Amino acid sequence: MNAILLFIEWITGFLLFSAKKLLRRKTGDVKNPGRVSVIIPARNEEHSLPHLLDSLKNQTLKPYEIIVVDDGSEDKTSEIAKKYGAMVVRNEKVEKGWTGKSWAVWRGFLKSSGDILVFLDADVRLKPEAIEELIYLRGKTNGVISVFPYHYTERLYEKFSILFNFLGALTFTSPFERVLKKGGMCGAVLICTRDDYVKIGGHSSVRAEIVEDMALGRMFEEEGTPVETYLGYRLVSFRMYPDGYMSLVEGFTKNTAKGALSISLPTLSLLIFWFSGLLSTGIVFFLNLLRGTLELNHYAIFYFLYTLQLLSLGRFIGNFGFILPVFHIFPSVFFLSIFLNSIYRYYIRGIVSWKDRAISIRGWGK
Structure with missing residues (x-):
């Protein structure tokens, strides 16, 4: 890239x-x-x-x-x-x-x-x-x-x-x-x-x-x-x-896909644009790390810059610590998997769940 x-x-x-x-x-x-x-x-x-x-x-x-x-x-x-x-x-x-x-x-x-x-x-x-x-x-x-x-x-x-x-x-x-x-x-x-x-x-x-x-x-x-x-x-x-972990998965699965489509197209496009850079630098950096072929190229530089961005802006948003911003490939893959599951649950299965309640996309509490 x-x-x-x-x-x-x-x-x-x-x-x-x-x-x-x-x-x-x-x-x-x-x-x-x-x-x-x-x-x-x-x-x-x-x-x-x-x-x-x-x-x-x-x-x-x-x-x-x-x-x-x-x-x-x-x-x-x-x-x-x-x-x-x-x-x-x-x-x-x-x-x-x-x-x-x-x-x-x-x-x-x-x-x-x-x-x-x-x-x-x-x-x-x-x-x-x-x-x-x-x-x-x-x-x-x-x-x-x-x-x-x-x-x-x-x-x-x-x-x-x-x-x-x-x-x-x-x-x-x-x-x-x-x-x-x-x-x-x-x-x-x-x-x-x-x-x-x-x-x-x-x-x-x-x-x-x-x-x-x-x-x-x-x-x-x-x-x-x-x-x-x-x-x-x-x-x-x-x-x-x-x-617990499952409540986190359930909560974000319920909201992520529908929430993404509720915002303006320019904002959504730029968020996807930003995330694609985060994900690509993470994948390339991690694969090079596994192969033992790390070198100072533009992927490594921007991996470091994304880390600094998550640390600098993240402090205004929550106390997420140091480890996950540094190894941001892991929360990136986690986010992507939840987002894809949210799309599946919302638009294909037509039902999501929260706190022991099944919620149909028509919104009828069960």
């Missing part, structure tokens, strides 16, 4: 990334925000939920109410929520025609009374000033704010999510998503006014969508409500898959 082409593929990563989208610290004060309702869908989240509820207790801007929707949990999710004083809504059965998360979020909304709605996944963790900062940004843009959280990892298998998070971050910071108003939005953290949410029909309008956050973002944009997505960096984090 031509060295010039490799350079263009590599530099694409820097062109898509925007440091302006990093949440750093509180930038302004919020005056009279109204009542803030926090809505948390939770299914078997007894280990994650205490981290979130502890962080909500310590917010500089206190929520008016915290609603936890127990989405058919078989653990102590409800008991933990009650212990923290949250309102608990039990969601034993998913209505036909709905996906589980959208149904749970909608049930929580129906019980809420706040002027500002804050939707949080149960694995999210917040710094004390996070909600105040996000509500300030929402008021500044007069639209919808979502956050792609910093990915906190502990075990090695979790760190294999580096490329899913890296490519996700580049998607949300891509200038094309903003210019083309695709409504790219991360549902892990979402802040909007009650009026804006009701105007588009809320999650009831995307009830059958597997990747409901991207669909919801498009609806906001179509209704004239701007959507801005930030990277959580120092204020908002999550630990996505603490329950």
Whole structure:
């Protein structure tokens, strides 16, 4: 592969990334925000939920109410929520025609009374000033704010999510998503006014969508409500898959293929372009290493440059360590295998699964 082409593929990563989208610290004060309702869908989240509820207790801007929707949990999710004083809504059965998360979020909304709605996944963790900062940004843009959280990892298998998070971050910071108003939005953290949410029909309008956050973002944009997505960096984090390797595989299989086709063509093309350079340099470098024929050619140089890029930009996205960015051929092959499986499950088998639920592509919870 031509060295010039490799350079263009590599530099694409820097062109898509925007440091302006990093949440750093509180930038302004919020005056009279109204009542803030926090809505948390939770299914078997007894280990994650205490981290979130502890962080909500310590917010500089206190929520008016915290609603936890127990989405058919078989653990102590409800008991933990009650212990923290949250309102608990039990969601034993998913209505036909709905996906589980959208149904749970909608049930929580129906019980809420706040002027500002804050939707949080149960694995999210917040710094004390996070909600105040996000509500300030929402008021500044007069639209919808979502956050792609910093990915906190502990075990090695979790760190294999580096490329899913890296490519996700580049998607949300891509200038094309903003210019083309695709409504790219991360549902892990979402802040909007009650009026804006009701105007588009809320999650009831995307009830059958597997990747409901991207669909919801498009609806906001179509209704004239701007959507801005930030990277959580120092204020908002999550630990996505603490329950084991298979939960990670299942989660990314559910979302990757559909999510890729929900973004703009220019962004998707550039992401593929960037990844092809990463994969090709990794394959050539690794094969030469096995053959004992390593030499300082343009593949070796760009293998090193891709490593530096993953280390330099990756620190804003998650704590993925040093080993996997250096040996990036392994997370590259892992990402590609999950992506191809996601395409197969979504477009050929027509069914995906998540947390012991089979979800047909029509979105009917089973």
